[in-house]
Amino acid sequence: MNSWILKDNNYKESYQLKETLFSIANGYLGVRGSFEEGLNKEIPSVRGTYINGFYEKEEIIYGEKLHGFPDNSESILNVIDTQGIKIKINDEEFSLDKGKVLSFERELNFKKGIATRTVHWRSPKGNEINIEFKRLISFVQKELFLIQIEVEALNFDGDIEIISIIDGDVSNIVVEDDPRVGSANAKALKVINVKQENNCSFVEANTKNSNLTVVSGISHKYPKKFQETILIEQKNINHFIKGNLLKGEKNIFTKYAVYTDTIRYKNEMSNNIEILNSVLTYDFNHFASLQEDYLNNFWKYSNIEINGDEKMQQAIRFNMFHLLQSAGKDQWSNISAKGLSGEGYEGHYFWDTEIYIFPFFLFTNPNLAKNFLTYRYTILDSARKRAKQMGHTIGALYPWRTIAGEECSPFFPAGTAQYHINVDIAYSIIQYFEVTEDISFMAEKGIEMLAEIARLMYHIGHFRSDGKFCIDAVTGPDEYTCIVNNNYYTNVLTKNLFDKIGVLWNKIKATHKDKLERISAKIKFNEVELINFEKAGKEMYLPFDKERKLHPQDDSFFNKKVWDFENTPKEKYPLLLNYHPLTLYRHQVCKQADTILGHFLLEGETELEFIENDYNYYEKITTHDSSLSTCIFSIMANRTGKHEKAYDYFMNTSRLDIDNLHHNTENGIHTACMGGSWMSIVFGFAGMRVINGELSFRPNLPKKWESLNFKINFKNRVLNCYLEADTIEIKLIEGQSLKVNVNDNLIAVDETKTIIK
């Protein structure tokens, strides 16, 4: 097994699932791994092309609409389809449904950033051809989607016709009765212009409510002996490229597709034409080479090497590659729950970014991580507006799910009520500063967000009669218990913000006084508020059952009946698809890590003994119906010395998509879980943490693994970490020497290997 590659030899099974797994993207543009020529219409397929942040807004219909319910939902759109290429040889159309497939292989190469498909096909009349499809979405030229086809006639001379299509007649999928998939208007994109000039074809389409426009332009390169004719239809344009094929001769056709939109471009059409003309001066190999360079640099800092566990080695690379593909790289985009690989969850951005995906980028490519926070700054005004709608006189409330900034959650108990999104974002901002020391980001954007978030959390909470600061009527990460008081997770993360914002404020004041004063004036911030925050942090109520030495997930959790797991048959999972929410709310049953996640993020807030107690308690009542769960349990199993369990949870995490363990990867990858697989390794098996500004490790290498190697970017340094059974070697690769903590011993690290037993 080559762990840099995902391979497939069976085109007959799980077509839709593989459309997801073999999807390619660059964070701006994504294309699902459909076959260019299509496949039998009866085979379930979602043929999709997505632009990060490009959405339509539709009114949400409620049976009973109450005050403050969001008016609209934003949904990612399937945009203009440029995948289409049909091939005819001697008037026989190439299709895997017909004739005989003598060999089939496809692969996605994580190092090259290219998806290839090679088919040896015998037509019904007996003509054999070999076709190689190569696809690339450029990390360097973000608008560019390239397809190269190499056709070889194996046993005949004859005619060939390539029919390449650009098609604006696209729609989104609609799946009823599964809240995890989409419910958007299927046909939201309207073609407003099709045009053709100089062998380039353009389709322009727009949306009705969000008022966005996308342009796609295509053009082709092919051997000189071929001839091209073009047919313009109402919503699509077909290019017919005809010529003859000589036995043994390899003919190469290249399709260039360029996407521009009105979110990023002033003149989406002329910009498109410009870019298309410019990329046409280069061939496929040029962009393939740039792609590899880009990825080399990415892997240089992010590669993880696992010796002794090929399947995990492949999975973690697959995951990191997809994370890179999914991550928005400008201020208008973030990373959606399904990346750009499908329409699940309507393309929304959740807290998944901050808590599950952000760490991977932060510790490997902090510049990419920063973009996620910049996006949150872009939508800060929306969050302020939402706070007002929700009755808060002050502060910002980030939407539970969104694309362009509006709250899109129609079911508030497991949506808007998850106020923890606010402190998740704050946690990320604080963590970003701790790891990068990027004070100018903090002064320009970070502190403004922190201040507005802190204000909101202060406004939602109150000091109880015993002086404790409480937060009522919110939902924590575990959506199987909604609208509770004093959710441990929410409270502890809010405490973290309250505890730290004053220090951060003063730190920024020391170096960026003017900027801070401008922000203060803009948001009418009074430093007295810092004193309030500090007090609320100090008095934050963290629920704790003294007798049982356990933290209840919320005030009432332990009073409820424990779910009857013994009498719940397998087919009743995930529970949310088989039980009314009230049935779930009535029981002690968790969809995912909640209190345990709070412990992971803020370990210092309690004793290890209690963390262990909580782990043992919550593990028994957690279904892991959410893909965000097992990674946290893996990390905390390691933290509490349960190394075999940690490995089992890790397996479920890291291969969740590649093995379709949740049976829904056909709707898109699970980006949070992918981020979680990186966390399971670095925070789990290497036991890495940042504690009081210092990096620390507590290695727990799985027995099966001979070694583990990864790199960490920390405070402008790059460290290489190499683990074997009982040792960890840490070596400085970039930056100045520093001290790290290994198993509670402070050790200096420099360019020479530092080996610690």
Add this chain to the structure above:
Amino acid sequence: MNSWILKDNNYKESYQLKETLFSIANGYLGVRGSFEEGLNKEIPSVRGTYINGFYEKEEIIYGEKLHGFPDNSESILNVIDTQGIKIKINDEEFSLDKGKVLSFERELNFKKGIATRTVHWRSPKGNEINIEFKRLISFVQKELFLIQIEVEALNFDGDIEIISIIDGDVSNIVVEDDPRVGSANAKALKVINVKQENNCSFVEANTKNSNLTVVSGISHKYPKKFQETILIEQKNINHFIKGNLLKGEKNIFTKYAVYTDTIRYKNEMSNNIEILNSVLTYDFNHFASLQEDYLNNFWKYSNIEINGDEKMQQAIRFNMFHLLQSAGKDQWSNISAKGLSGEGYEGHYFWDTEIYIFPFFLFTNPNLAKNFLTYRYTILDSARKRAKQMGHTIGALYPWRTIAGEECSPFFPAGTAQYHINVDIAYSIIQYFEVTEDISFMAEKGIEMLAEIARLMYHIGHFRSDGKFCIDAVTGPDEYTCIVNNNYYTNVLTKNLFDKIGVLWNKIKATHKDKLERISAKIKFNEVELINFEKAGKEMYLPFDKERKLHPQDDSFFNKKVWDFENTPKEKYPLLLNYHPLTLYRHQVCKQADTILGHFLLEGETELEFIENDYNYYEKITTHDSSLSTCIFSIMANRTGKHEKAYDYFMNTSRLDIDNLHHNTENGIHTACMGGSWMSIVFGFAGMRVINGELSFRPNLPKKWESLNFKINFKNRVLNCYLEADTIEIKLIEGQSLKVNVNDNLIAVDETKTIIK
């Protein structure tokens, strides 16, 4: 002021409100008090005719549909319009918009059951007429709606044309953004047949999803000198009745309209024809006389006389009359939140019936009260089905809102989560038996419902580790705090059922063993279940704060922040229209009586001292945004010695509709509040209760009142109760003598006056 009559002399203002106030109905059929000839189209109007229990079923659309969410909603339909009558004199069409209205008066007579309107009108050309409209919906012939018009030419001889219309082109209103009004499909009724025979015209219309059909037939009587022509159109039929009018001559026209439907009639068309032909043999006066007889009998048992408070005297009669008009009188219908007077709340039946309206009928006309319980038996199978959908393996869960039995609540936190509907119904059944001793109803229907309800409540609850029986994740009556654990109200009413079902079971067993065995076999009931219920009742957890000597509304209520009433401007009420539910849930703020209602219904479950404490506490944080609130506070203010407050609350209760205090009576009357006004008098000012099977009184006559007189039906007796300042006289009118309790003294009552000081 004649307190048997509602009068109005101002047709220019509040047309839609008065359509509600002057609506007439008989529990089967209801017609809003629109003008026959219509009014300027710009004036807001809901011209409606409703049949109790006649509904359309429409799919509920959810932004995010989770397991167990109801698929459909049922909505009352505006059915075929037979109100329409236009009058032309010398080709000038009568309309209050044109010419000059020289006098206008209308009234609704509660003793006669007739609505009249008298208009002295001068046409633009100067012709003056006097028109008297009389309307009646017969309590005796339930299908019959009669309109009689008497026209007198005052200053001219001329032509007159009466155009009488039957119109199937009707629709329901749609109001967005107010969950308290309708959201149904406006045009749900489809005309399938219009026909005319023997001067009778029929329109037949049906629904698509509920598969119901309604037929309306009209015919007319008029002086012999008039001539009738009939014009059949696609959805309506017009009768033109022409003749001449001599100055000073009174001409009488009578319109007979008959409604039949497929819920109650086998052959809705031929039954309609039959009934119409039969009623045509009688004139208006015949039915007016039957109507008065019927009402005489009603008032004989239900009349309340208040001396010294005309406004209240009128209001309570208005309320009782509308309750009689609204109450369904067959097994397919109940009493909706708005009666048959409007489309608010989509015509749904709620717990309002059992807790707020049932007592009035039970203690005055127990046969009508019984019908409400029979209706619940009709939908018991639906409730069993709903229990299964909600994940209960056993028992029945009554729908929070419904017409034909399906749960229609799209927002479950303030809908399905209100499991107390189940024990409210149980409370009514038990109360019914206590007051009527109707054991055969109990054996045939009552005990089966109680058993299924008890099973469900036992299944939803659990014994906590300390042995206490707890009920989690429900919503009590107060919808400003949803999904809580151990709502005092829900728990105490469940305890009441658990405590009493065993005794009832054995009582029925003693006299109706066979019937009980058949029920046991049918529902597979094991008497061991009774032991479980008994134990759960005994161990029922009723939240109580020992330090403060207060009952928290639920486990977490007292930990929340008290709502900032001081800084909430008037225009922000009702809060539910101005704050997101989470804002409400986060605070101590009550929409209505909750714990206080629990105390009223089951006073014996705690000390009077604590009831008083609770009253004082909850009064401060209750907004009475629900029309179900002030009556309970009035009763409990009396119970705790706050007599002036009691009177203030009563004023707000009894005149809520007649004075449009909640500014939404245009959408229909508030039947629960009307029932509450009766309760405020009998349970409040007379302090009546049934305690351990005995009737007791604790009079608190308002200072303003010289005397109060009412009758009570109790255990097959009728008592007359007469209160003056410091005395109560109780006299037996029907049945055997009995002992009653007055101010804790047991006193024998017989046909002679028993005066107690």
